[in-house]
Amino acid sequence: MDLFNDLYDCTENLLPKEGIVNYFGQIMTHEEANQYYKLLLNEIDWKNDQAVIFGKLIETKRKIAWYGDIPFAYTYSKVTKTALPWTKTLMQLKQLAELKTGETYNSCLLNLYHDGSEGMAWHSDGEKQLKRHGAIASLSFGAERKFAFKHKQTKEVVALNLASGSLLVMKGTTQDNWLHRLPPTKKVGNPRVNLTFRTIDLDQ
Numbered sequence: 001m002d003l004f005n006d007l008y009d010c011t012e013n014l015l016p017k018e019g020i021v022n023y024f025g026q027i028m029t030h031e032e033a034n035q036y037y038k039l040l041l042n043e044i045d046w047k048n049d050q051a052v053i054f055g056k057l058i059e060t061k062r063k064i065a066w067y068g069d070i071p072f073a074y075t076y077s078k079v080t081k082t083a084l085p086w087t088k089t090l091m092q093l094k095q096l097a098e099l100k101t102g103e104t105y106n107s108c109l110l111n112l113y114h115d116g117s118e119g120m121a122w123h124s125d126g127e128k129q130l131k132r133h134g135a136i137a138s139l140s141f142g143a144e145r146k147f148a149f150k151h152k153q154t155k156e157v158v159a160l161n162l163a164s165g166s167l168l169v170m171k172g173t174t175q176d177n178w179l180h181r182l183p184p185t186k187k188v189g190n191p192r193v194n195l196t197f198r199t200i201d202l203d204q
């Protein structure tokens with residue numbers, strides 16, 4: 001695993017300008033990643049995501065869950081969700097993400113993509129309730145999927161594959177200047193679980 005991880009320099013900024021994205025590669029063994037994947041699939045209170053699109057309430061096939069230090073209300077795609085208390089597994093993963101990235105987090109949004117037909121459209125995670133320029137740590141489990149960034153003005157694109165058991169961090173002004181997405185793909189038939197650890201600003 002160490003040999004493999006030497007291929008990634010987690011201090012290298014993947015963005016050419018106006019934001020910072022670091023990819024740490026796989027931060028655990030395949031066995032550990034597989035264990036976490038199964039635990040997360042079973043333990044998490046997965047719900048179909050709801051969103052208001054053109055004024056209509058729709059349910060996505062992708063499932064989500066929202067956990068945090070306290071029952072924060074978080075408005076995402078115009079629907080408000082209340083954070084559930086951390087599970088033991090999520091607490092372990094939060095500590096791992098904090099140790100690796102040198103940042104702290106107080107909440108986590110989880111996404112379950114059943115197969116490659118499910119993805120997430122271009123967006124940035126700049127919600128008002130999030131700490132301005134706070135780091136967002138992304139842990140992935142299960143199927144490897146492509147993840148892409150697009151500069152809001154120049155439309156430059158940067159893409160990479162997120163492996164099972166891998167960690168990526170977005171920080172600085174990334175959310176101001178770049179969109180990101182998880183493109184749908186016909187090549188993937190297995191589920192993927194993604195965790196994004198975030199910091200809700202309690203003064204907002």
Ligand SMILES: O=C(O)CCC(=O)C(=O)O
Pocket residue numbers: 109111120125138147180182194196
């Ligand atoms: O699934 C991913 O890798 C990204 C999810 C994401 O961008 C989000 O939850 O805001």
Ligand SMILES: [Fe+2]
Pocket residue numbers: 123124125180
């Ligand atoms: Fe996002």
